[in-house]
Amino acid sequence: MKKPGVKWLAAPLAIYAVLAYLFLHLPLLILSGFSFNESRFTVWQGFSLVWYRAAFQNQQLKEAAWNSLIIAIFATVAATIIGTLCAYGFWKRSSPVLAGSLYMSLVTPEIVSGISLLAFYQWIFRFLRVQLGMHTVILAHVSFSIAYVVIVVMARLRTVDAQLEEAALDLGANEWEAFRYVTLPAILPGVIAAALLAFTVSFDDYVITSMVAGVDSETLPMVIYAIARRGVNPVVNAISALIVMGFGSLILISERLRET
Amino acid sequence: MESVLELEDISKDYPAHRAVNAVSLDVGRGEFFSLLGPSGCGKTTTLRMVAGFEDPTTGQIRLNGARIHHLKPYQRNVSTVFQNYALFPHLTVQQNIEFGLRRRAENHIDQRVRQVLELVQLTGKESRYPSQLSGGERQRVALARSLVLEPDVLLLDEPLSALDPNLRKQVRAELKNIQRQTGITFLFVTHDQEEALSLSDRLGVMSGGELQQVGTPEDLYLRPRTRFVASFLGLVNWIDGVGVRPEATRVTKGPAETGARSMPARVVQSTFLGNCVHVEARMDAGPTVVAEVSRLGESFSEGETVDVWWQPDDELTFE
Numbered sequence: 001m002k003k004p005g006v007k008w009l010a011a012p013l014a015i016y017a018v019l020a021y022l023f024l025h026l027p028l029l030i031l032s033g034f035s036f037n038e039s040r041f042t043v044w045q046g047f048s049l050v051w052y053r054a055a056f057q058n059q060q061l062k063e064a065a066w067n068s069l070i071i072a073i074f075a076t077v078a079a080t081i082i083g084t085l086c087a088y089g090f091w092k093r094s095s096p097v098l099a100g101s102l103y104m105s106l107v108t109p110e111i112v113s114g115i116s117l118l119a120f121y122q123w124i125f126r127f128l129r130v131q132l133g134m135h136t137v138i139l140a141h142v143s144f145s146i147a148y149v150v151i152v153v154m155a156r157l158r159t160v161d162a163q164l165e166e167a168a169l170d171l172g173a174n175e176w177e178a179f180r181y182v183t184l185p186a187i188l189p190g191v192i193a194a195a196l197l198a199f200t201v202s203f204d205d206y207v208i209t210s211m212v213a214g215v216d217s218e219t220l221p222m223v224i225y226a227i228a229r230r231g232v233n234p235v236v237n238a239i240s241a242l243i244v245m246g247f248g249s250l251i252l253i254s255e256r257l258r259e260t
Numbered sequence: 261m262e263s264v265l266e267l268e269d270i271s272k273d274y275p276a277h278r279a280v281n282a283v284s285l286d287v288g289r290g291e292f293f294s295l296l297g298p299s300g301c302g303k304t305t306t307l308r309m310v311a312g313f314e315d316p317t318t319g320q321i322r323l324n325g326a327r328i329h330h331l332k333p334y335q336r337n338v339s340t341v342f343q344n345y346a347l348f349p350h351l352t353v354q355q356n357i358e359f360g361l362r363r364r365a366e367n368h369i370d371q372r373v374r375q376v377l378e379l380v381q382l383t384g385k386e387s388r389y390p391s392q393l394s395g396g397e398r399q400r401v402a403l404a405r406s407l408v409l410e411p412d413v414l415l416l417d418e419p420l421s422a423l424d425p426n427l428r429k430q431v432r433a434e435l436k437n438i439q440r441q442t443g444i445t446f447l448f449v450t451h452d453q454e455e456a457l458s459l460s461d462r463l464g465v466m467s468g469g470e471l472q473q474v475g476t477p478e479d480l481y482l483r484p485r486t487r488f489v490a491s492f493l494g495l496v497n498w499i500d501g502v503g504v505r506p507e508a509t510r511v512t513k514g515p516a517e518t519g520a521r522s523m524p525a526r527v528v529q530s531t532f533l534g535n536c537v538h539v540e541a542r543m544d545a546g547p548t549v550v551a552e553v554s555r556l557g558e559s560f561s562e563g564e565t566v567d568v569w570w571q572p573d574d575e576l577t578f579e
Contacts, residue, residue, distance in 0.1 A: 161344075161346065163342055163344065163346040164346050164348060164349075166313055166333070166340075166342075166346065167340070167342060167346035167347075167348070168348075168359070169312075169313075169332070169333040169334050170311060170312075170313075170333050170334070170339055170340045170406075171334075171339065171359050171360035171363060171405065171406070171409065172334045172360045172363035172364050172409070173334060173359070173363045174332070174334055177363060181359070182348055185350045186349070186350060
């Protein structure tokens with residue numbers, strides 16, 4: 001089918017699109033470019049991998065990256081399971097009030113969520129003998145990732161014929177088997193997409209994490225922020241470029257899965 | 261006849277209305293029983309209560325004499341063919357049909373699937389996905405998926421309505437054949453009176469949540485107990501409070517047969533329908549009637565004066 005349109009508009013529209021994307025991504029391109037610069041200043045002196053080498057040799061960065069990875073994995077698994085079941089519940093029995101209050105966590109400013117979580121932990125710690133650490137960060141990440149998972153999985157569930165579960169029950173499957181063998185396979189691409197999104201959101205988070213992290217649980221964004229505050233350091237460029245590429249591909253995979 | 265399914269005084273209330281009101285019904289073993297009625301008459305709700313998707317507000321459902329209305333759908337030996345088939349899109353034909361057998365951990369699964377595929381003439385399509393099948397084939401997969409479980413009652417919720425009209429008649433014949441071959445009791449829900457009349461051993465007509473009348477197709481067509489049943493099963497000419505079917509209504513230019521009730525009328529229109537002719541005539545006394553006459557007999561033109569008559573035996577009367 002021929003798409004409707006006006007011929008002379010094609011070229012100006014293409015230029016407009018390029019400009020819009022440049023506006024969005026030029027800063028990242030410049031950052032990535034300078035991560036390969038030999039100089040530590042924003043004057044090009046030649047291609048070099050010196051900052052990447054420095055990044056990989058930085059013990060503090062390595063520990064932080066490891067922490068971020070552990071936190072993101074645990075938070076993703078927990079948030080994906082809880083969020084998927086939550087979306088399934090809303091699908092079976094719609095509840096605008098409950099769904100709405102869940103989405104509240106998306107519109108609450110991060111700093112408010114962070115402070116309230118910190119206050120909550122401090123209150124809880126009066127009864128339990130625990131301190132801020134990896135576990136508090138993981139819990140915080142689970143709590144704010146759930147809403148993202150619910151939104152993505154709900155969108156997928158809306159495309160599923162509710163009568164399929166009835167058919168499964170009718171053929172002798174119990175409620176769990178109906179979910180396991182019929183609904184879950186149908187929404188699996190959405191669940192994986194949701195998990196990738198939760199992983200990204202968890203790995204990226206700075207504001208909430210910095211409020212609830214302990215001394216042993218500094219994450220990568222926290223360390224990058226600390227390095228950047230001490231002055232210009234192209235190691236930050238290198239590590240940022242790596243993160244952008246890594247998560248860019250995760251998001252691409254996630255989008256692909258949402259379409260299947 | 262031995263009953264396999266008994267509904268006793270079943271009612272279903274929803275917050276705003278009563279969908280089914282005091283329905284009692286016995287379905288015999290091996291019978292092809294239809295529930296016929298317009299949309300919203302409660303026939304599908306009745307079917308869903310038998311399947312276990314809805315709980316009756318009051319009343320009892322018995323299968324083989326045992327009460328089942330408190331059991332989950334997967335605890336009842338009945339199975340449903342859904343209106344839109346509800347095939348599992350991520351499973352092949354083979355896997356769709358195996359689904360129930362696997363949940364029940366039954367033996368000889370491959371052999372039973374092969375037999376049922378043969379029965380519904382789908383051999384060779386085992387590894388297709390539902391999206392790769394035609395509408396008629398999907399319908400047969402849905403049927404096979406339920407039949408393979410050998411249910412005490414097979415519930416069919418308007419299974420032909422999603423097919424195009426040409427295919428519908430052919431599938432109707434196949435359905436009847438399969439029911440005869442397997443001897444499985446069919447409870448068939450439809451709003452199409454031709455379907456119900458041609459397929460059923462017995463049928464029940466529902467309206468407004470109530471079961472109006474139960475009987476054989478002949479019973480209901482020739483001896484309807486209410487005006488609703490009479491008009492739902494076919495055209496009726498209402499003359500002076502009695503009903504006469506168009507095929508029992510006669511139009512002649514000459515005098516009526518002896519013993520017939522006769523009225524003078526004027527032809528309004530004559531419509532050629534291929535296998536017969538519908539003659540519409542306005543009687544001098546008022547109402548307009550339709551007579552179904554043979555195309556081999558007399559022909560009529562607009563404005564002609566005729567006699568409309570019928571035999572008193574053919575009158576439909578109501579209490």
